Amino acid sequence: MGEAPRHVTLIDGSGFIFRAFHGLPPMTRADGTPVNAVYGFTTMLMKLLADSSSDHVAVIFDSSRKTFRSAIYPEYKAHRPPAPEELVPQFPLVREATRAFDLPAIELEGFEADDLIATYARLAVEAGARVTIVSSDKDLMQLVGPGVEMIDPMKNRTIGEAEVREKFGVSPDKVVDVQALCGDSSDNVPGVPGIGVKTAAQLIEEYGDLDTLLARASEIKQPKRRESLIANADLARISRELVRLRTDAPVPVPLSELDVKPPAPEKLAAFCAAQGFRSLMGRLNAKIPTAAPTATRAVLPTEAPAEAPSLPPKVETAYELVTDLAALENWIALATGGGLVGFDTETTGLDPLRARLVGVSLAVAPGRACYIPVLHAPAQAQGDLLGGPSTDAPQIIPAAETLARLKPLLADPSVLKVGHNIKYDMQVMAMQGLAVEPFDDTMLLSYALDGASHGHGLDELCLLHLGHANIPFSEVCGSGRNQVTFDRVPLDKARDYAAEDADMTLRLHALLKPRLLSERMVSVYETLERPLVPVIAAMERDGIKVDRAQLMALSEDFGRRLTELETEVIALNNGEAFNLGSPQQLGKVLFETLNLPGGKKTKTGQWATGADVLEELAPLHALPARLLDWRQLSKLKGTYTDALVAQINPATGRVHTSYSLAATTTGRLSSSDPNLQNIPIRTEEGRKIRHAFVAEPGKKLVSADYSQIELRLVAHVAEIAGLRDAFAHGADIHAITASQVFGVPLDGIDPALRRRAKAINFGIIYGISAFGLAAQLGIPQGEAKAYIEAYFARYPEIRAYMERTKEEARDQGFVTTLFGRKVFTPGIKDKNGAMRAFAERAAINGPIQGGAADIIKRAMIRLPAALAAAGLSARLLLQVHDELVLEAPEAEADATVAVVKQVMEAAASLSVPLLVEAGIADTWGAAH
């Protein structure tokens, strides 16, 4: 192994394990062993080795908890909690993974991984080699310098002297002194009290180093700072010993033995097979490159699925900036010829109605993608903002010309456009008058396949399936106060970021689309998820009109009454002021100052002050009663009246929510910015807000909602004869079940009995428990249990359904809806009884809530064509789980109701009828 080292890569194994563990969704091997950190580690190594030109590589780990630092300062890292239970079994597996790559796994008793890295780095530099440290630990930044750089493997970011200076405000060689002053709470390094990073950097810059600073501390002007420094000089010196890395550790393996061995793919394949890393094994079909000789960045190929064996085995990225028409036409021709194109847009913001289109990227094959700028700030302006002056003025094709050329491609029926959350890109292009059709969406593919078992963001999926960390958005646009919009990003940076997104989307598509067939999700994706995209896109674009003046008047009224209530409450607290919005302060007032009885604690040990608690206290004291009123009005004002006014789009005068199609565990939609699925209705005051949602003059709002859809699904899915009969009889379902369960004739059902039956009916949908029902009805648990028994006796099929559903969840890890959607049930085998019970209830609820979600999605997909066929111009505006809201010309309102009712009721054919109730009015509140 005689070759002298030229490039040494030192990987911080321990640091990476923790990052991967917290950054990746939980994953388990067939035998239940958690392996998410092992998976992250393995993909990171594959990626790294493929990219790397290193001739010497080592993975370095922490040894035991005790190091020489504990001897200097016993509290060092002493407050660290033990590693999470799911992580412990992964420590040995990660070392095994390292050996499977034929890499040395190095650790040393009494020293941290950081000290070994520091020592090897010194040895390497002395031997004339270049050093790359793979870690995101800021404690290693002190090692950066000539010939030594760091790479953050999670963010895919290089850390050089400039980045260290950005973080610590000083050059790398002074980092130790800065850390000695400001300390580090995560490691329990004390530092000097009252001094943070900013001050520390300023002091070190001024005095040169820590010793000089401490010697001349008496010269410092600020009295607090001066005194603290003088009093804590020793603490600073100890801190420096804690943070300074040792470069003289007795390394257990000499540097020369870290040389890269020839690859042994069989060994690695065996390891991946043992862990169940199927997607990684596919990549090993090609030989593992341990050194990439070219300067081009090589990226490992993705798994080549059996259905699409055409994927090239190895991918080199070549991203092009398109600045002239010939190049643009060339890319359009490539996309058209291939019939498949990855597609992404860059804009100035997240709201597609307000954001401006900045650029478009296309990908035609793995690694082959381009970025077409449409609107970028001039070069001088860019230079002012980011990364120094631009080299030459960029040439951009005029926007109108670019869009005119793209238009036929995006509408070409023989070219499939693949986007990630393509709803957004469709909205953006629609604003330019361009349609995108046909399309696929990798976010929805992932959601249909894997449900809520993990997130579906592009970055997360790339890391998970491709082992690739995308360039972080913050890397390109900055973050926080320094963030700039994408149009101010220099073009070469914009190209790398934007083209990567399109490229990765296309690669994910190749990976995910074939899984639809093998995992029987074709129908869910193609009949429920994908066709909904244009429907939702249109709803979001249309928005709904709100009466601004009315909302503002409500705000004012609520505000006035809030002030009055606050005065009253303070008076009731013996004139002692407190923040009514603080549950913590309120708890003290109620249970410590006023000494009211029955205080409960939350799981974090605070006084519980929820509405249920305050309601119990209300008869005893006026303060909790008043506070309930205050809470209600404060909620209405803060969350609704004030917030909605601020959300009105000035251009349209309407509010435009955003529906998330891939957010929930059950298949429901979710609404945000603003959430229009939780507009008040249950109280009189709240209902006033719903009345502020109005139709345009000359139009009406139509509201249509499914009656008892979830209970009807219970009757159908669980095949409950008695419940089906009840629905066949129509009328009041809760009264009928009360009659059937309690054996009382229908005309003898009083409101109290009906209320109990209603609560049980809801309980069934939620996976009933005696505790839950008792809490809901305010009765003893024993009584609740008797009700449930009576219900089970009358409808015995429900018990069988619950058992069979739980078993299905245990067997497969998911349950399915009528239309084949998977609802995942993590925790169903948890050894913690409470966790398991939670998962069991969610499993029981899954097919019901999810089935109802499927049904309304089917109705929404069919509705636009049905309305058009009837010659109606009504527009779908909102969906609230079992309700659709439309806006229709006054003259068409009745005909619209007829069509909507017909489509919704025919959206599924069950063994019980589906019933839709509809109303027509000028406001949403009145249309119910």
Place this chain on the structure above:
DNA sequence: CGTTTCACG
């Protein structure tokens, strides 16, 4: 940034 509370289905 996690916790608590509360609006909806």
Place this chain on the structure above:
DNA sequence: GACGTACGTGAAACGA
């Protein structure tokens, strides 16, 4: 015998 729950969301406010 104890655990700690009704199912699914998103927004605002507090306080570290």
